[in-house]
Every structure is written in structure tokens, then in C-alpha cells.
Amino acid sequence: MREVVALVIYNAEYVGSVEFTVDSPWWNDVEPVVTRLDEILGVATSVLRLVSTTGSGMRDGRVTYQVEAASRPSIPADQPTHPADRPAHLADRAAEAHEPLRMPWARPGGPAALVAWAAQHVEVRRAVQVKTWNLSCLYRLETDQGTYWAKETPPFMADEATVTSLVRSVDPSLVPDVVASAPRRTLMRAAEGIDCWHPSSEVVASIVPRWVGAQAKVAGLDGRQIKTRGVDLPSCGLPNTLLHGDFHPGNWRSGGIVLDWADAHWGHPALDAARLISFVGDDVSQELGIARIWADAWLEHRPDSDPLQALRYARPAAHLVGALVYQEFLDCIEESERVYHLGDPEHELELARALSAELP
Template sequence: MSAVAHVALLHDGKVLVIDGRLPELEVDEDVAEHEDERFTWALDLVAADVYLAPMLRVEKDRYLDIVGCRALPVPDGTWVTPTELADPAVVELMARTLPELDEPPTLRPAWFHRGWYDEVEAWVDGELAVTGRRRTGVMRVSRVWSISAVLRIPTDTGDVWFKGSCDLFRGEAGLHRVLAEHFPDVVPELIATDDSRGWLLMEPMRGAGESDRAPGADVALAARWGDVQLASLEIIDELLAAGAPLRGADVTVAGYRRVVSESRELAQLTPEERTALTAVTDEVEQMVHELWDCGLPNTLDHGDLHLGNVAYDGSVLRVFDLTDACVSHPILDGYHLAHFDDRRPSESALFAAFAQPWREAFPDAQVDRAAELAPVVNLAFQADTFHRIALATEPASAFELGGVVAYLLRKVPAAVAEARR
């Protein structure tokens, strides 16, 4: 499915137009890698380097990117006031958004606030200097949205990467630091962190994209992650102190009950779907508690373990994007990995490789029953995750992950029925 992004380069209250219109680009939303590439394309289209506001939705399959030139020269061209644009929907959206650049609304992430890039730049330059390096050019946006900001930074020894997390996931930096101390070969190599601001500065990774990731990443990850989780049992207190949320049975049940009682996306379900969902709520709660009673302890949980969050060059494996990391039930990661993408070896083979270390370490645990319960509990767990994100996201950006909670909830009744067998 393709979508159109109108790109408004803003300078001194005017926007750049070509033939009387905002420059625009077409993006194939069905190609996963384009989710990040579209940000770079939009900036390159008008020779800009920063997003001034979140990506905005004009209407279905049509978006507006308001960008600026912070460190790059403002290009020559035809400049008009936003009210002179021919598209009434874009004019209306810009009229609502431009005042927010000076007074950002509640929940708007810091990277859309004035002065944020200056703070990041000063911090990055200082941390690079400690390592004997220096920045050699403009920090370039890889992705900026409601959850995180990712920047590529050129240095005299090659690019490095910066990530900042929203307030909901600010603990990622401290958590990443702890994991880098104990498992330096499994997470991105850190240059520095600022735990209080949720900032990470990282070395580049090979094999992080779908186009250059080596074959066999799923098998390598399945075989390695269970071992990492087992080893993390020794540092649970450190993980919690660093900011990892504890998401045990009671927390998962409470979170799921909030979803099915207050999520805005319940309105996307049909009356029949809502009735079926309500009918199994108590069973979901029972299955959550049964999973935690299967004999395995809470441990490090990535929270969103799939190949899109793995770099693999054929020998080195690194797991990144620890935004959702927490302390929870280990089987949830294994199930999520095995069932996230159909373009992989058999689900049973992946899960078996992941679970083997757990079977050996806890021979009396009911791992097979845990695997039967995992489809239901993972849906409840993920629905809770995305509901938390929705509550922490400003309304104008709700479309970014809109529909995910409804999608998950629709699958719950059938998963419960399967787990009963």
C-alpha cells in the first residue's frame, strides 16, 4: 500500500514550494525498511536536516512532514506563506500545528522542542572527545516519532548512532548500560549513556537491516537468547534498579483488564467481537497466572523480540531496540520470536532452540504447558504494552500505532479456545 507525504520546509514562517505545491514523495508502507527510510527521504527531498513536528496525518494514506534547516543552509526557491497553499486540508493542519512549535502540547517528545538538538550535539561532542574522536558533520535523522529519536552522526572514524527515548521508555538507557556491562557481545556496543535523559550513543552494527542481515539470524538468536535470559537471573536487582519495569502475572492481568475496559480501540471491534472478548476475560486472567505457575522465574524479557530488532553479520549477533525490555516471563520472548514472522524456519524448531536452556536449567518446569499458554498471555502482554504507548502518545500521533490493540484483541478468543484443548 502506497502513501503520499507532503514535505513542508519551514523557514521564517514560509514554506518551500515547487510549481506552487509542497514537494511530496510516495512511500510503500508495506515495505518494513521504508518505515525508517521515509524520514531520510523527506529530509533529502528539500535539503533539510530536522523534523520540527511529528509526522501528521492529513487523511488516509496522506501525511504532512514539517521540517527545517538547523545546520544546513536554507535552499533557494519559491517561498510562500502556508495560507497560500492550494490544498485546504494541508493549510488547516499547518494552521493548527505551527503555534505548537513554540508551545508544544502535552506528551510531545523532547526532540520536537526547540533547543533539543543543541543539547544532544553538545553531549555527543563531549562524549566523542573522551574517546579521541570528533563529529565531522551534521547529525542526520534516521527516525523521529512518538517513541524515540534515532540519529546518525558522522565522525572522523565513521558513523555512530544516537537514540533518545520518550518519557515512557526513558529507562532504556540505564538498562542498556547494565546489559552492556554483563553481555557486551549481545547488545550494541555503547560509547556513552545519559540515564537521566534516556540517551544512548552507540557504535554502528553490521547486519541490522533486512537487506544486509545474514541468513540464519533467527536460528542464531533463538539459540542464544535463552542463555542470556538464564544468565540475567544473577542481575535482576540491577535491571530493576536501572529502570526495567517488573511485569509479572499480577501486573500483566491488571494491564490487560485496563485494556479491555478503557482502550479507545475497543470502538474498532464489532459488537460480536466485543462480546466474545468479554466472555473470555476471566479465562485470560487464569491462563496468565497458570503460565507463571509453570515453574520458570521472571527474567530479562526483551518485550518485542523479532528479527527487526537484531543485527547479524553471520558471526556477530546483537539485539537492539530495548525500548520494551522488562523483567517478566521468559517464554513470552521465545513465543514472540517464533511467531512474529512466517518467513523463517518452522515455529516449533525456533521455539525448541530457545527453550532448550530453560528445560535443562529447570527440568521440573512445565515448559510444554507454558508453550500452550503463551499465545494467550503474549496477546494480553502485548495489548498492555501498546495501550501504555497509546496513553503516553499525544493524540495527533495516535495513528502511528493505531489499530494494533484492536488487532491483538480480535485474536484473543480464538487463542483462548485453542489453549483449552
């Protein structure tokens, strides 16, 4: 259960606040927030950003958002007033310009601009804001031709359209169908199926070898447009190649598509396998046979390699990469949004130390 305080602005001016609860605990899951708020105010709304929270770990607690109304709303009389929520950093247009780390979609007019851009390419009947936080803004778009996703990502992350184009050149079945793109914006057809948070062995056996096959092919291409993370491993006969960067089953769809490529970078492929194992946990990984499926897939492409030895080194190294990534997030996002990632670099370093102690 999440307690929501919505600080509502219209034309970049504060007009009042609304309080309610939603079942979903996750702070960046804003679809239930705007759905309830639209009902209360009778106008379309969009969440701009997180202002404060009493919770931790990206979930639960009392969460305050800055919310933009598409037309002037009437705040219900039974809603409490929050005079302390009227400072210039929430209400004043000029103050918006003095937040250099604020993302474009977190500023007044930002979500609407993303939808308007998408509407240049598909006829949008209904736009639903699904997710927003410091790493992305995601809309589900209903059209007469089916469902699409419009997504915007920050400049410090990989450009998803560039990465998916590279993957598509070797295996189109692995990535969403991108119908339009602009710097940091992607319009995609909705991928079939559901997210695979709790994958079966069949799902693992379907997706992992296909991604390994794509990585084996991409390794021979020019990857200079993809950044590196600066964490090197013994090759053990495997090539440096494109990494998804956040290769866990929550980013897989049951229809076989892999999503969310903004963490992509160039490096040793065992790092992706290590990320997957760390995410599901050792017990589940052993039950699903992830290490063996991944290693066997690489042995088909590099028979003289030693994937399992590479994976031993990659287990702690993947957490070093995680520490770098989380620190980059903290360095590149505004103060109020840092609560999403506080303590994560230190936690990743602790995990890296623990796993390193197990190496021979």
C-alpha cells in the same frame, strides 16, 4: 510510494511547504524525506513530527510532516501554497508549550539538541536523521572513528542505557557498545551487519540461545529498576527475568547484536519467545524450529522445567501484553501521532482471545 507534504519552519515560524514523493512507504522512515528536502531547499532539515496522513498501518498515503530548517530556506516558486497549514499550532512558539504530550525531539530545536549532545562525545562529520516518531528519534552519525547511532526515547519506555548495561553485565556480545548516555538518550557504536527481517535457521540458532542464557543469568540479579507489565503466567519451572519486549528479528543484526531495548520489562521469558513466533508467523516459526531451539536452550539452564508448556500459555498472554503496551502508547502521545497505533490494542485483544480458546 509515499506522498510527502513538508510544512517547513525556521526559528519556529512557518515559511512554506514543499511536496514530493519518496519510494519508502513507512511514515517513520524519514531519511529519504530529509535527503530529498535538503536537495530541494539547499539547507539542512529535520523532521519534527507527523501532522496528518491519509494512509493507515504506518505506511503509504499522503503524509504531512512538520519540518525544521537549520537556516532560512527559500521555498521554490513552483511549490503549491497551503494557507490552511498556517494555524498557530504549527507556527506559533507559545503553542508548542501547550502540547504536553509532544516529545522533546518533536519540538523546534529538538533534533539539533540530540545531535549537539552526541557531538560532546564524538566528533561528528555528518549527521543523518534516520527515523522519528512518537517512540524514538534516531540519527546516524559519521565520524573519523566510524559510524555511531544517537537515539532518544520517551519517558514512558524503558531507559535503553540502563537495560543494555544490565544485559552487558552477563553477555556483552548481545548489546550495542554504548559510549555515552543521558536520561532517555543513548550514543552507540553502529552494530555490524544488517537487520534480520527474514532470518535463517542459523541466525535463530545463534541469537535465541544466547538471549536465553543471558535471561537465565539476569534472573538472579536485582531487576527492581525494570518495570513489570502485570501479566502473569504459570512458571512451568522458568524464572521471571528481563524481557526484551519486542524480540523479533527486525531488532536483530546479522552480526549477533540485539537492538531496541526500550520495550524491556520484567516477566516470564516465554513472552519473548511468543512475541518472536507471532511476528514471523506459525509456518515460518515451524520451518526455523524456533520453539524447539528456545525450549532446548532453557532446558540446558533449567532441566526440570517445561518450556513448551509455558509457551502454550504465553502465546495468548503475549497479546495481552501487546494490548497494554499499545494502550500506553496511545495514552502518552499527542493526538496527531496516535494514528500509528489506533486499533492496535483491540487487535491484540482479539488475537489473545483466539489463542486462549485453543488452550486446554
